[in-house]
Amino acid sequence: MNSVRPLVADGGSGWWYPQDYSRQVTTEANLATQTTVPLRPGQRQGFFVQVFNDTAMTQTVIGSDLGGVGPNGGTGARVTLSTSAPERSGNEPHAVTYAMPVSVPPGQSRYLRITWISHGCPGHQQISGLQAVELRVRVGWTTRTEYIQFGEGFFLSFGEICAQ
Numbered sequence: 001m002n003s004v005r006p007l008v009a010d011g012g013s014g015w016w017y018p019q020d021y022s023r024q025v026t027t028e029a030n031l032a033t034q035t036t037v038p039l040r041p042g043q044r045q046g047f048f049v050q051v052f053n054d055t056a057m058t059q060t061v062i063g064s065d066l067g068g069v070g071p072n073g074g075t076g077a078r079v080t081l082s083t084s085a086p087e088r089s090g091n092e093p094h095a096v097t098y099a100m101p102v103s104v105p106p107g108q109s110r111y112l113r114i115t116w117i118s119h120g121c122p123g124h125q126q127i128s129g130l131q132a133v134e135l136r137v138r139v140g141w142t143t144r145t146e147y148i149q150f151g152e153g154f155f156l157s158f159g160e161i162c163a164q
Contacts, residue, residue: 004056005055006147007052007053007059007104007135009050009150011109012049012077012093013035014035015045016041016045020040022075023037033152034153034155035152042117042118042119044068044076046114046116047154048113049111049112049148050109050110050111051110051148052109053108054107056106057139057164058103059102059103060137060139061137063079063135065134070116071118072128074117074118075117076116077114078114079100079114080098080102080113081099082097082102082110083098083099084110085108085109096111100126112133129154130153130154131150131153133147133148133151134146157162
């Protein structure tokens with residue numbers, strides 16, 4: 001069970017809320033992609049990433065390492081997965097239900113959704129985005145930590161809000 005490969009982020013991804021994805025800026029350098037949206041203090045922000053289980057065993061995601069803290073020290077971080085395969089909803093992430101824990105059967109995928117309530121300008125120890133997440137995953141009788149690297153970084157721009 002410990003030798004089963006981890007879930008892999010591959011496929012659909014994007015900002016969750018319309019006010020974010022309509023204002024995103026995508027940059028690429030050194031084969032890395034990053035999308036950035038304006039900070040919206042006091043409001044919920046977030047994104048989704050499709051994760052695949054390309055193993056022969058069901059993997060059940062039971063939690064995350066965020067502990068309620070999102071980018072820039074945002075609070076109320078929630079990590080959830082779609083409860084059914086995205087292909088059943090026409091690959092529309094908003095058309096499925098999200099929960100935790102969620103099982104990902106062999107050869108299937110789910111949308112991983114991460115949201116938080118953004119705070120004001122960043123401090124010295126705070127991050128302004130995410131490129132990966134650690135998930136607590138149960139495979140058979142074993143629970144382990146899987147490091148899921150996203151295909152892109154999701155970051156907040158502080159622009160005019162923090163320039164004052």
